[in-house]
Amino acid sequence: MEYEYSIEIDRGVEDVFAYMQDIEREAEWQPNLREAVQRPPGEPAVGTERRYVSEFLGKTFRNVYVFTGYEPNRRVAYESTPESDTRASGMITWESLNGGTRVTMRVSVQPGGLLRFVPRSLIASVGERELAHALARVKANLENPT
Numbered sequence: 001m002e003y004e005y006s007i008e009i010d011r012g013v014e015d016v017f018a019y020m021q022d023i024e025r026e027a028e029w030q031p032n033l034r035e036a037v038q039r040p041p042g043e044p045a046v047g048t049e050r051r052y053v054s055e056f057l058g059k060t061f062r063n064v065y066v067f068t069g070y071e072p073n074r075r076v077a078y079e080s081t082p083e084s085d086t087r088a089s090g091m092i093t094w095e096s097l098n099g100g101t102r103v104t105m106r107v108s109v110q111p112g113g114l115l116r117f118v119p120r121s122l123i124a125s126v127g128e129r130e131l132a133h134a135l136a137r138v139k140a141n142l143e144n145p146t
Contacts (some may be wrong), residue, residue, distance in 0.1 A: 003128045006104040007135040011142045013094045016101040017073045019142060020092070023050065029137040032056060032130065047080075048090055056130075061085040086110075089125050103138065 009138050019025060023038045035053035037042065048067045053060065063084040069091070070075030079089035087110040095102040 001110070002106070002108045003131060004104065004106045005128065005131045005135055006102055007132075007139055008097060008100055008102050009139045009142055010100045012099065013073045013096050013101045016103060016138070016142060017094050020103070020138060021076070027133050028141055030134060031137065034060075036124070043124070044070055044076075050078075103135060105135065107131060 003116065018027070021044060023036050023071045026027070026036050027033045031054045033052060034055065034104045035051075043103070044067055046067055046069065048070070049064055050067075051062070053062050055061070056123075063086050064081040065088075066081055067076060067078050067080040068089075069075055071076050071096055075093050076089045077089075080087055090105065090107040093104045095104070098129060
């Protein structure tokens with residue numbers, strides 16, 4: 001199951017990329033994220049791991065993602081490791097757009113574990129809605145900081 005969402009943000013690519021890749025701020029725009037840890041700490045690169053604890057459809061999931069591609073201010077690709085509760089891969093791209101930025105997130109999920117018993121249409125609907133909501137939060141947080 002795959003889904004994609006794009007949004008235009010009235011901030012430069014460098015600002016948007018830095019905000020979205022700051023592990024300490026990721027929960028600000030990922031509403032169901034409960035915990036996020038990066039190994040090793042510091043500047044991410046290909047091979048960097050990010051460990052997440054999140055909620056989806058009322059259940060807690062623990063997932064580990066490894067960066068398989070990392071081009072600052074352009075592209076991040078990732079995939080889950082075998083120890084993850086969910087098999088997933090994805091890519092985020094940042095594109096300069098007249099002083100602003102277009103962010104596109106593409107996600108591919110293979111439901112397993114507890115999600116095997118949930119209708120795929122429900123998973124897709126909720127996943128697409130959460131993806132759109134997350135990028136809308138990035139936009140709101142960067143364009144209208146409090």
